[in-house]
Amino acid sequence: MTADLKPQPAVSGAAEVRLWLRLLACTNEIEGELRRRLRQSFDVTLPRFDFMAQLDRAPDGLTMGQISRSMMVTNGNVTGIAERLAAEGLIERRSSPGDKRTVRVTLTEAGRRAFAEIAAVHHDWVADLFDGLNEQERDQLADLLARLKASVAKHTEDRPA
Amino acid sequence: MTADLKPQPAVSGAAEVRLWLRLLACTNEIEGELRRRLRQSFDVTLPRFDFMAQLDRAPDGLTMGQISRSMMVTNGNVTGIAERLAAEGLIERRSSPGDKRTVRVTLTEAGRRAFAEIAAVHHDWVADLFDGLNEQERDQLADLLARLKASVAKHTEDRPA
DNA sequence: CGAAGATATTTTAAGCTTAAAATATCTGCG
DNA sequence: CGCAGATATTTTAAGCTTAAAATATCTTCG
DSSP, X not given: OOTTTSOOOSSTTHHHHHHHHHHHHHHHHHHHHHHHHHHHHHSOOHHHHHHHHHHHTOTTOEEHHHHHHHHTSOHHHHHHHHHHHHHTTSEEEEEOSSOTTOEEEEEOHHHHHXXXXXXXXXXXXXXXXXXXXXXXXXXXXXXXXXXXXXXXXXXXXXXXX | OOTTTSOOOSSTTHHHHHHHHXXXXXXXXXXXXXXXXXXXHHSOOHHHHHHXXXXXXXXXXXXXXXXXXXXXXXXXXXXHHHHHHHHTTSEEEEEOSSOTTOEEEEEOHHHHHHHHHHHHHHHHHHHHHTTTSOXXXXXXXHHHHHHHHHHHHHHHTTSOO
């Protein structure tokens, strides 16, 4: 529809696809490296670490739904992760007194200790991986990603909430 | 070791972690949206589309190892994807004449047609999702990601090839 | 009160992903 | 030649992830 308003390169979207593939490769590289290190150093998976990170910021605990929303994954997904974390004694699940449908999840004392230990090292790992960018470049990247996220949201905000 | 050469904010790595989480969220958002659209419009998964994309650029086909390397996933992973693509009649696997260990994979005619149809729409989708960034911003993002990838590689290049 | 619809969560089926072990084949060297 | 190590791939076990269906509880409204 905008063909004569906005001249395009020979193949529509080719440059964007290259950029997208680079973004994906970069993210996967970092994610894979962090996953490997978490497994080797702490025998923990990235999703379990992420789950615990949500709880660590919420002293009173969170419901399963809150966790799934903040992790941006499906409800069913967090059920499985919670199952394994509970089996390891790192979290506790209690049915809410007010609303029996909801489950209130908290870190156990062991979970809080384990998370703190891992998080400290995790911070350093991430700082290391990003140390090839100076502060200005990091700010620039953060800004571009915010714009990109907004751009994506324009095309997705009309999904079933 | 560099503590007195390079002053750090109060919590080491906090800014980098925030940037990393933003990068991850942004990538997941785009990846999820593309996955959903591929499934709804073409009943195909992202990994299968990606697998076919590798083959489409290689008229003579590729070995399983070449495919797993270009997709940056494990060997075992591509075995499963190939199994399903072959069941759908989209690829063909032939034992190599020279080296009986290797498998030469090619797109079937149906596979080539299916890929072409999907790829055209996929290009447009990606272009749409990125249309909130102008050309300069896209170039800037590509450049920062290249630097980031290089930075990450510094810390990972010493892994078993 | 009681049913209809909304909300929170779990279950299920299918598929993706990894790491590690197993298989099969090839290559080089004595 | 024959075997030791290298290479290509598959298999296995465990876990992550999604979408859709099922379950359980709550809320609203007549």
